[in-house]
Structure formats: structure tokens, C-alpha cells
Amino acid sequence: MPFVNIKTPEGxxxxxxxxxxxxxxxxxxxxxxxxxxxxxxxVLIEEVPDGGYGRADEIFVIPEAYRARD
Incomplete structure (x- = not known):
């Protein structure tokens, strides 16, 4: 059974x-x-909350301009 796990910023x-x-x-x-x-x-899409991950010692928070509009 193929299994894909995608992590993306929440929203x-x-x-x-x-x-x-x-x-x-x-x-x-x-x-x-x-x-x-x-x-x-x-296919599992996991949404990671703001501040729940980082890169190069910097915590990531998604800018409002990049949030999805439903």
C-alpha cells in the first residue's frame, strides 16, 4: 500500500x-x-500549527498573505 505524508503550514x-x-x-x-x-x-496531509516547526534556528509563522482563502 503506497503511503504519502505531506506536512504543510496550518491554513x-x-x-x-x-x-x-x-x-x-x-x-x-x-x-x-x-x-x-x-x-x-x-495520502495524509498534516497541518503543522504556526510555531510548530523551524529552520536554521528560526521558528516559522506563515504570513497572512500566504493563508488559504476558502
């Missing part, structure tokens, strides 16, 4: 964008594993 993607990521990721994996993989493919 960065709309529900429609998440659905598109799930569909496109599933389609990509089916290209590699065959159509038989489709019903067994899991």
Missing part, C-alpha cells in the same frame, strides 16, 4: 487544494504501481 491550503493534492498524488502513484494500487493508496 496554507484550502480544502479544494488538499483534495487536488490527494487526487494528483494518487494518480502519480498509480502510474508507478498500476491501477491496482488506487484503492490502497493513502
Amino acid at each position: 496554507a491550503l484550502s480544502r479544494l487544494q488538499k483534495e487536488e493534492i490527494v487526487h494528483r498524488t494518487t494518480d502519480m502513484l498509480v502510474e508507478y504501481f498500476s491501477e491496482a494500487a488506487r484503492p490502497h493508496t493513502m
Whole structure:
């Protein structure tokens, strides 16, 4: 069973964008594993809250301009 885990800043993607990521990721994996993989493919999109991660000693907070508009 293919399993993909995507971590993204909380509020960065709309529900429609998440659905598109799930569909496109599933389609990509089916290209590699065959159509038989489709019903067994899991795509998990985890939203990480602001301040929940960092890079180079800097805590990341998503700017308001980058937040999804539903």
C-alpha cells in the first residue's frame, strides 16, 4: 500500500487544494504501481500549527498573505 505524508503550514491550503493534492498524488502513484494500487493508496496531509516547526534556528509563522482563502 503506497503511503504519502505531506506536512504543510496550518491554513496554507484550502480544502479544494488538499483534495487536488490527494487526487494528483494518487494518480502519480498509480502510474508507478498500476491501477491496482488506487484503492490502497493513502495520502495524509498534516497541518503543522504556526510555531510548530523551524529552520536554521528560526521558528516559522506563515504570513497572512500566504493563508488559504476558502
